[in-house]
Amino acid sequence: MPLPEEKQNKERRQRILECAVDLFVEKGYSNTTVREVIAKSEIGTGTFYNYFSDKEDILKTLLEEFADQIISSVKNYYTKEKDLRKRFIETKRLNMEAFAQNEKLTEIYCRVAGVSDVIDNRLKHFEDRLIEFFTKNIEYGIKKGAFNDVSAVSVAYAILAVEKYLLYKWIVLKTIGKEEMIEMVVTIHEMMAQGLLKK
Amino acid sequence: MPLPEEKQNKERRQRILECAVDLFVEKGYSNTTVREVIAKSEIGTGTFYNYFSDKEDILKTLLEEFADQIISSVKNYYTKEKDLRKRFIETKRLNMEAFAQNEKLTEIYCRVAGVSDVIDNRLKHFEDRLIEFFTKNIEYGIKKGAFNDVSAVSVAYAILAVEKYLLYKWIVLKTIGKEEMIEMVVTIHEMMAQGLLKK
Numbered sequence: 001m002p003l004p005e006e007k008q009n010k011e012r013r014q015r016i017l018e019c020a021v022d023l024f025v026e027k028g029y030s031n032t033t034v035r036e037v038i039a040k041s042e043i044g045t046g047t048f049y050n051y052f053s054d055k056e057d058i059l060k061t062l063l064e065e066f067a068d069q070i071i072s073s074v075k076n077y078y079t080k081e082k083d084l085r086k087r088f089i090e091t092k093r094l095n096m097e098a099f100a101q102n103e104k105l106t107e108i109y110c111r112v113a114g115v116s117d118v119i120d121n122r123l124k125h126f127e128d129r130l131i132e133f134f135t136k137n138i139e140y141g142i143k144k145g146a147f148n149d150v151s152a153v154s155v156a157y158a159i160l161a162v163e164k165y166l167l168y169k170w171i172v173l174k175t176i177g178k179e180e181m182i183e184m185v186v187t188i189h190e191m192m193a194q195g196l197l198k199k
Numbered sequence: 200m201p202l203p204e205e206k207q208n209k210e211r212r213q214r215i216l217e218c219a220v221d222l223f224v225e226k227g228y229s230n231t232t233v234r235e236v237i238a239k240s241e242i243g244t245g246t247f248y249n250y251f252s253d254k255e256d257i258l259k260t261l262l263e264e265f266a267d268q269i270i271s272s273v274k275n276y277y278t279k280e281k282d283l284r285k286r287f288i289e290t291k292r293l294n295m296e297a298f299a300q301n302e303k304l305t306e307i308y309c310r311v312a313g314v315s316d317v318i319d320n321r322l323k324h325f326e327d328r329l330i331e332f333f334t335k336n337i338e339y340g341i342k343k344g345a346f347n348d349v350s351a352v353s354v355a356y357a358i359l360a361v362e363k364y365l366l367y368k369w370i371v372l373k374t375i376g377k378e379e380m381i382e383m384v385v386t387i388h389e390m391m392a393q394g395l396l397k398k
Contacts, residue, residue, distance in 0.1 A: 111313045114371065124372055148393075151386050158387045161364030162357050169356075172313065173323055187350050188357045194347075194394030 013051045016041045020058045025104045029059065029112050029119070056118055059108075063126040066105050070098045071133050084146040085193055087137070092159065092189045096182045099167055107171050110164075127164075131156045138196075147196050155196065162188050212250045215240045216264075219257045224303045228258065228311050228318070255317055258307075262325040265304050269297045270332050283345040284392055286336070291358065291388045295381045298366055306370050309363075326363075330355045337395075346395050354395065361387050 003011075019040040023032040034055050038048045052058050074091045081087055099106045109126070112119050134156035141147035162185060170181040202210075218239040222231040233254050237247045251257050273290045280286055298305045308325070311318050333355035340346035361384060369380040 113313065113367075114310045120371060124374070148390075150390055151383075154383045154386045155390065157364060157368075157383060158357070158361050158390075161360040165356060165360030165363060168312075172319060175323070184350075184353045184356060187353045191347075191349055191354065191357075191394035192391060195390035195392065196394075 012041075012043060012047070016043065016048065016051055017058065017062060020055075021062065021104045021108065024059075024108050024112075029055075029108065030115055056122070059112070059119070060122055060125075062105060062108070063122060066102065066109070067126050067129045069102075070095055070130065073098050074133070084141045084144065085197055088141070088193050088196065089186060089189045091137075092163070092185050093182060095163060096166075096185050099163070100178050100182065103171065106167055110168050110172050127160060130160055134159050141196070146198060148198055150196060155192070158192065159189070211240075211242065211246070215242065215247065215250055216257065216261060219254075220261065220303045220307065223258075223307050228254075228307065229314055255321070258311070258318070259321055259324075261304060261307070262321055265301065265308070266325050266328045268301075269294055269329065272297050273332070283340045283343065284396055287340070287392050287395065288385060288388045290336075291362070291384050292381060294362060295365075295384050298362070299377050299381065302370065305366055309367050309371050326359060329359055333358050340395070345397060347397055349395060354391070357391065358388070 016037065020032070020037045023036055023040060027036075032055065034048070037055070037058070038045055041048070052061070073094050077091060077094055078087065081090065099109075109123070113123055114120065131153070135152045138147060138150070138152040138155050142149055142152065166176070166181045166185055169176050170178060176184070215236065219231070219236045222235055222239060226235075231254065233247070236254070236257070237244055240247070251260070272293050276290060276293055277286065280289065298308075308322070312322055313319065330352070334351045337346060337349070337351040337354050341348055341351065365375070365380045365384055368375050369377060375383070
């Protein structure tokens with residue numbers, strides 16, 4: 001019994017993405033060609049272009065879906081937890097777990113910066129989505145009267161900065177372990193929460 | 200009247216470093232060769248090797264001297280200001296001003312990460328010096344009873360993370376201006392100070 005076309009399309013697209021991720025980690029994004037992605041995915045060249053226009057389009061898709069995943073894990077948690085202090089801290093643990101569960105995507109995220117302006121713009125878009133999400137949540141806390149009237153966007157930058165730097169220490173420098181990384185991010189946000197919460 | 204040899208040596212070394220910085224910014228560190236540094240410095244090849252062993256040695260020297268400069272500007276300030284809250288915040292302004300006054304070195308610092316393991320190790324050494332310095336100062340505040348008994352090294356990571364991320368937004372992405380960058384770093388540390396200082 002042949003697969004329904006839609007399901008087959010989805011699986012093929014997924015296979016291309018997975019093969020691309022493997023190659024980007026193994027050889028580096030810059031050193032990987034579309035030809036290699038096609039060969040590894042075992043599809044025809046024409047088929048490839050039904051799904052993606054070029055290598056950058058793959059990276060764009062990977063980062064889009066990664067951002068969706070990180071944000072949706074936090075949204076699920078929000079439906080269960082209403083305490084704003086706990087939310088501020090525990091969502092950072094969820095973020096780090098989402099990164100840690102996707103080691104390869106995290107490695108690509110930590111390594112592709114500075115490669116070219118096009119890539120930097122893609123990364124900026126990925127980070128802007130996270131920053132926008134963090135900012136909204138801090139603004140909500142301020143509006144509810146739980147947080148001090150701080151610059152929400154500055155705090156959002158601080159959150160991403162801390163997450164990104166500790167990811168880099170874990171996956172690129174390998175000077176801290178996964179658990180240690182998560183605990184450090186939580187510790188830093190516990191301290192930040194002290195400055196954020198109204199007395 | 201010929202220059203005393205020592206002075207001449209110092210000037211020549213400085214010229215090589217300056218030419219290398221210009222080339223690293225213009226062409227990127229990876230795309231610059233020692234041959235080009237020699238040509239731009241207008242010295243003999245033999246003379247070059249009296250000062251540096253290779254391109255990595257130049258980068259190492261640049262980052263060493265940059266770290267010295269950043270740390271010494273803060274040490275000078277410490278002799279004048281004794282209030283630990285002000286110190287925690289204003290030293291971050293001094294750090295950012297030191298980066299801002301050395302745009303080219305800052306650009307190299309923000310762009311060379313991920314190029315190779317050797318470079319990442321050099322960057323790690325540069326960052327470790329700053330982190331060690333931050334950690335000592337936080338430990339001093341804890342010992343004096345002014346700061347809460349937090350994980351000093353986690354706070355130090357948070358400081359560097361924030362500084363590095365906002366430098367990247369300024370010099371690579373160009374989405375914030377120099378003054379805005381400095382003010383954001385100060386704002387974030389004002390909030391962190393709230394969590395750090397004993398009530």
